[in-house]
Amino acid sequence: MNSKLKDLNFVLMRLIFEAFGIGKHYEVEAEKTTDSLRATKYRAPTENGNQNETLGLTAHVDKNTLSTLCENGVPGLDVLHDEGQWRQLPIPKGSWLVLLGNVFEVWTNGLLHGVRHRVMMSGDKERYSYGCFSTPREGVTMEVPPELVDNDHPALYRPFIYSDFLAIHGRSPSFDILKTYAGI
Numbered sequence: 001m002n003s004k005l006k007d008l009n010f011v012l013m014r015l016i017f018e019a020f021g022i023g024k025h026y027e028v029e030a031e032k033t034t035d036s037l038r039a040t041k042y043r044a045p046t047e048n049g050n051q052n053e054t055l056g057l058t059a060h061v062d063k064n065t066l067s068t069l070c071e072n073g074v075p076g077l078d079v080l081h082d083e084g085q086w087r088q089l090p091i092p093k094g095s096w097l098v099l100l101g102n103v104f105e106v107w108t109n110g111l112l113h114g115v116r117h118r119v120m121m122s123g124d125k126e127r128y129s130y131g132c133f134s135t136p137r138e139g140v141t142m143e144v145p146p147e148l149v150d151n152d153h154p155a156l157y158r159p160f161i162y163s164d165f166l167a168i169h170g171r172s173p174s175f176d177i178l179k180t181y182a183g184i
């Protein structure tokens with residue numbers, strides 16, 4: 001399953017590249033991409049005597065390329081919508097949820113933005129999630145594709161070494177940390 005999951009991430013990446021007119025960069029960028037797999041357990045609030053919702057994972061934007069996630073039928077993932085509301089996004093059984101991260105903000109010169117999300121737990125069942133996280137390799141330079149830059153659409157980010165950004169800000173929950181680090 002894991003190699004199929006990695007393939008899925010590459011297919012999604014290629015489709016997005018093609019949709020944004022930067023398909024010719026796909027092969028090179030795919031070569032510079034690696035993946036990690038992670039399973040996470042979130043405790044049920046009632047385990048600690050808490051009847052209310054509890055925070056499972058602080059609100060953040062993934063700093064990687066894209067993440068595909070599934071869960072064990074216990075929902076908990078919330079997404080922040082543009083109007084400022086958090087909404088739970090249950091992942092249907094047998095489906096994968098795709099979250100775009102900061103890297104796509106650079107690749108699309110801000111046309112796409114990373115998904116703001118968190119995990120909130122309620123009830124008495126523990127939640128498990130499993131995900132495949134695509135990430136640029138160590139030392140890779142991120143830059144806005146020239147196809148998406150013109151007088152009306154200046155580059156929003158300077159070129160930067162992705163692993164340097166991650167080393168400094170990898171744990172930052174700030175939604176704007178990429179802009180702060182590499183925004184022009």
Ligand SMILES: O=C(O)CCC(=O)C(=O)O
Binds near residue numbers: 040057062069117130
């Ligand atoms: O477990 C989840 O549903 C979300 C995990 C997540 O957002 C992350 O690991 O970045």
Ligand SMILES: [Fe+2]
Binds near residue numbers: 060061062117
């Ligand atoms: Fe995340």
